[in-house]
Amino acid sequence: xxxxxxxxxxxxxxxxxxxxxxxxxxxxxxxxxxxxxxxxxxxxxxxxxxxxxxxxxxxxxxxxxxxxxxxxxxxxxxxxxxxxxxxxxxxxxxxxxxxxxxxxxxxxxxxxxx
Amino acid sequence: xxxxxxxxxxxxxxxxxxxxxxxxxxxxxxxxxxxxxxxxxxxxxxxxxxxxxxxxxxxxxxxxxxxxxxxxxxxxxxxxxxxxxxxxxxxxxxxxxxxxxxxxxxxxxxxx
Numbered sequence: 059x060x061x062x063x064x065x066x067x068x069x070x071x072x073x074x075x076x077x078x079x080x081x082x083x084x085x086x087x088x089x090x091x092x093x094x095x096x097x098x099x100x101x102x103x104x105x106x107x108x109x110x111x112x113x114x115x116x117x118x119x120x121x122x123x124x125x126x127x128x129x130x131x132x133x134x135x136x137x138x139x140x141x142x143x144x145x146x147x148x149x150x151x152x153x154x155x156x157x158x159x160x161x162x163x164x165x166x167x168x169x170x171x172x
Numbered sequence: 173x174x175x176x177x178x179x180x181x182x183x184x185x186x187x188x189x190x191x192x193x194x195x196x197x198x199x200x201x202x203x204x205x206x207x208x209x210x211x212x213x214x215x216x217x218x219x220x221x222x223x224x225x226x227x228x229x230x231x232x233x234x235x236x237x238x239x240x241x242x243x244x245x246x247x248x249x250x251x252x253x254x255x256x257x258x259x260x261x262x263x264x265x266x267x268x269x270x271x272x273x274x275x276x277x278x279x280x281x282x283x284x
Binding site: 089091099103106108114116148158159160161163164166 | 270
């Protein structure tokens with residue numbers, strides 16, 4: 059099993075450009091999450107999903123959109139990138155309702171916005 | 173919503189000493205408390221967790237204690253080694269909530 063994978067691993071954008079980050083998991087998890095981690099900071103939840111076709115806002119959703127069209131994939135979109143969105147982005151997944159919430163993280167995507 | 177506070181933000185110990193990291197939470201309905209370790213440049217990974225029906229759990233050199241009345245839980249690492257150097261995050265959640273709330277992390281440095 060590959061676990062949780064993220065594409066791409068690194069990306070450099072110019073201000074105003076758009077991009078999509080892809081997260082995939084092969085553990086049949088119901089829940090999926092997108093976090094951002096700034097240098098020396100903790101994990102801040104951007105958006106999350108409790109099942110295929112559902113999404114919900116986290117603590118820092120502004121400037122991001124997400125979609126969960128398939129259970130195994132969770133996409134994070136930046137419509138018009140800003141330097142403040144320079145960060146490391148982690149995707150995570152966990153089992154679903156009725157279970158305790160250990161989260162399995164992907165390797166991260168390092169995004170730089172110039 | 174849930175609020176998790178983690179202390180200290182940085183901790184430096186000599187190899188072989190013990191390290192303790194503490195977290196407090198606000199939602200009395202929270203019932204699951206995991207600890208994650210993040211080595212430099214790597215992803216966070218679960219190292220130990222505890223559920224609200226248990227007061228203490230051990231796994232070799234690491235242990236977690238939970239005080240539901242005071243709403244705090246702690247990570248204890250004994251006989252620290254240089255490879256224990258990392259950022260440690262606590263988290264709290266309740267079953268079916270859909271998400272966890274993380275503390276801000278503790279940077280542990282173990283000096284040889």
